[in-house]
Amino acid sequence: MSAQRSLSVLGATGSVGASTLDLVRRERENWSVVALTAHSNALELARLAREFSAEIAVVADEARLPELREALAGTGIEVAGGCNALIEVAGRGVDVTVAAIVGCAGLAPTMAAIEKGGVIALANKEALVSAGEVMTAAVAKHGATLLPVDSEHNAIFQCLQGNDVAHVRWITLTASGGPFRDWSWEQLCAATPAQAIKHPNWDMGAKISVDSATMFNKGLELIEAHHLFPVGLDRLRIIVHPQSIVHSMVEYRDGSTLAQLGPSDMRVPIASALAWPERMNTPCDPLDLAAIGELTFRMPDEVRFPATRLARDAAHAGGAIPAVLNAANEVAVAAFLAGQISFTRIAAQVEDVLNTYMPVPPASLSDVLDVDSEARQRARELMEAA
Ligand code: NAD
Ligand code: MG
Numbered sequence: 001m002s003a004q005r006s007l008s009v010l011g012a013t014g015s016v017g018a019s020t021l022d023l024v025r026r027e028r029e030n031w032s033v034v035a036l037t038a039h040s041n042a043l044e045l046a047r048l049a050r051e052f053s054a055e056i057a058v059v060a061d062e063a064r065l066p067e068l069r070e071a072l073a074g075t076g077i078e079v080a081g082g083c084n085a086l087i088e089v090a091g092r093g094v095d096v097t098v099a100a101i102v103g104c105a106g107l108a109p110t111m112a113a114i115e116k117g118g119v120i121a122l123a124n125k126e127a128l129v130s131a132g133e134v135m136t137a138a139v140a141k142h143g144a145t146l147l148p149v150d151s152e153h154n155a156i157f158q159c160l161q162g163n164d165v166a167h168v169r170w171i172t173l174t175a176s177g178g179p180f181r182d183w184s185w186e187q188l189c190a191a192t193p194a195q196a197i198k199h200p201n202w203d204m205g206a207k208i209s210v211d212s213a214t215m216f217n218k219g220l221e222l223i224e225a226h227h228l229f230p231v232g233l234d235r236l237r238i239i240v241h242p243q244s245i246v247h248s249m250v251e252y253r254d255g256s257t258l259a260q261l262g263p264s265d266m267r268v269p270i271a272s273a274l275a276w277p278e279r280m281n282t283p284c285d286p287l288d289l290a291a292i293g294e295l296t297f298r299m300p301d302e303v304r305f306p307a308t309r310l311a312r313d314a315a316h317a318g319g320a321i322p323a324v325l326n327a328a329n330e331v332a333v334a335a336f337l338a339g340q341i342s343f344t345r346i347a348a349q350v351e352d353v354l355n356t357y358m359p360v361p362p363a364s365l366s367d368v369l370d371v372d373s374e375a376r377q378r379a380r381e382l383m384e385a386a
Pocket of ligand 1: 010011012013014015016017037038039040041060100101102103105106123124125126149150151202203204205206207208266
């Protein structure tokens, strides 16, 4: 890349954060690291802040601030703790912000970065799903550049380069189908958290791994695509592709389909966003299609996996409904991981919340955050009543 650029990584200790920093580590001279943030792992955050000579390290859980301060004493690296500090630091203004916090918790910091108008490499799909128009309007207003890191959306973004969305016939999101794609309903009812977080192709954080198993990940991605690529919901499709090599496709009205292919390694889409509009090296193995042998595709099964139907309906309803869907799913996933509900209750519980609740469309970030916290409250009440 041509000139050194400043970078902040929100969610530096997570799976996407680690993949991002692995790429930065290989091209240290191209990046000056400003902020690194984490939820509670102060020691890992301190280790990363030292390694990358960050200007500031922020731990969202304020109780961990003393630990962080002690671990970075004498380094000259600034430390801060708590949600307000996280938002303030995210809004300091850098060339590139990697938004890699999981869940709606990443929304306010991501919005703070958007308001500074730089490049936002967005992994945190829950933020865009919840805030929808509020976020895309802020991107336009502040002249920010929103680059998708989610592998499917990064693929679509690449396939759209040089083309007009008016000529798009279909955008097809590929889905691995997750670890349970061939399981019967009876097996799904007994699925455990340990089985759900063991993804066949991707190595990811716990929440997105469960989302992948329920297909809520693809549902959230459908809503994400709806906001990123304005072709209309009826032009967005999902196809199951167990090998996760074709990361998504765009078909144009002349019958040409463009697809982006690559290994199942998040460093490829992250590198694409980090270097955009240039390219950078990654250590990923070259694609060996002869060794892979077969690429297969099939229709999703919305009877065993109702999540994509719920998400499509939520996207059609618009307004606050996608934020309700996301919040209800976050509560249900946490309850499943804690052993409180069964795997198949996740989608059922999200549907219950959606059926009992119709908030007014949010017009601002604080409206979205209100919808999110109210929907969480409803989800918990319904769970306790069940
Ligand atoms: P992860 O659980 O591995 O990491 C999440 C990061 O966010 C950690 O640094 C954690 O400390 C931080 N965090 C968690 N809760 C927080 C809170 N309340 N406040 C502040 N920080 C908090 O998650 P991940 O798998 O890296 O996923 C991150 C995001 O990227 C998610 O939105 C996910 O859907 C998306 N994504 C991930 C992958 C992947 O391969 N992991 C692929 C595509 C999209
Ligand atoms: Mg994805």
